[in-house]
Amino acid sequence: GENVEQHPSTLSVQEGDSAVIKCTYSDSASNYFPWYKQELGKRPQLIIDIRSNVGEKKDQRIAVTLNKTAKHFSLHITETQPEDSAVYFCAPGDSNYQLIWGAGTKLIIKP
Amino acid sequence: DTGVSQDPRHKITKRGQNVTFRCDPISEHNRLYWYRQTLGQGPEFLTYFQNEAQLEKSRLLSDRFSAERPKGSFSTLEIQRTEQGDSAMYLCASSLEPHNTGELFFGEGSRLTVL
Numbered sequence: 001g002e003n004v005e006q007h008p009s010t011l012s013v014q015e016g017d018s019a020v021i022k023c024t025y026s027d028s029a030s031n032y033f034p035w036y037k038q039e040l041g042k043r044p045q046l047i048i049d050i051r052s053n054v055g056e057k058k059d060q061r062i063a064v065t066l067n068k069t070a071k072h073f074s075l076h077i078t079e080t081q082p083e084d085s086a087v088y089f090c091a092p093g094d095s096n097y098q099l100i101w102g103a104g105t106k107l108i109i110k111p
Numbered sequence: 112d113t114g115v116s117q118d119p120r121h122k123i124t125k126r127g128q129n130v131t132f133r134c135d136p137i138s139e140h141n142r143l144y145w146y147r148q149t150l151g152q153g154p155e156f157l158t159y160f161q162n163e164a165q166l167e168k169s170r171l172l173s174d175r176f177s178a179e180r181p182k183g184s185f186s187t188l189e190i191q192r193t194e195q196g197d198s199a200m201y202l203c204a205s206s207l208e209p210h211n212t213g214e215l216f217f218g219e220g221s222r223l224t225v226l
Binding site: 032034036042043044045046049089091093097098099100101102103104 | 151152153154155156159167202206208212213214215217218219220
């Protein structure tokens with residue numbers, strides 16, 4: 001079956017530094033690559049997504065890069081702030097938007 | 112609030128009892144998903160509906176679980192003969208396809224504790 005792995009499982013960075021989370025998937029049919037953010041006790045929310053015809057997408061301090069050949073995509077957060085502390089999930093999906101979720105990466109921003 | 116709403120937010124039950132959760136999606140959304148999430152894990156897909164049709168159900172899902180969306184609006188998820196392993200957060204999400212381009216809008220979840 002499909003396999004989705006995120007690394008690292010926990011990431012601690014100094015406020016102001018950058019954070020990178022990597023997601024590796026196995027399903028060649030995946031062509032939609034979202035990242036969701038879930039703050040403690042809250043619902044998951046989409047923060048950025050990319051499709052397989054694009055290699056990189058940016059939205060202010062957040063970017064996603066895709067390497068479809070190697071079957072991985074990454075979330076980049078620059079100039080991290082305390083409110084970036086959360087669990088981040090990748091959830092690659094097919095053309096029908098059936099998502100397979102990773103186990104999550106806990107991002108801790110140290111003041 | 113026009114977001115996804117779920118009820119009840121918390122449910123404590125004894126093993127062997129039946130429980131039912133309700134989800135009201137964003138009104139114009141045609142897709143509705145049920146997920147289960149345990150501590151430290153990502154959401155696990157259970158089932159989804161396109162309008163009133165249940166299009167997919169997880170192969171791992173026990174037959175004690177059943178979901179309905181009779182009029183293509185709200186949905187219910189019933190768990191029969193609950194077990195302690197059913198304790199989890201049950202998340203509902205909705206989307207509008209093909210126009211919504213993949214984004215899922217989640218509710219706050221219904222937390223189930225089975226004693």
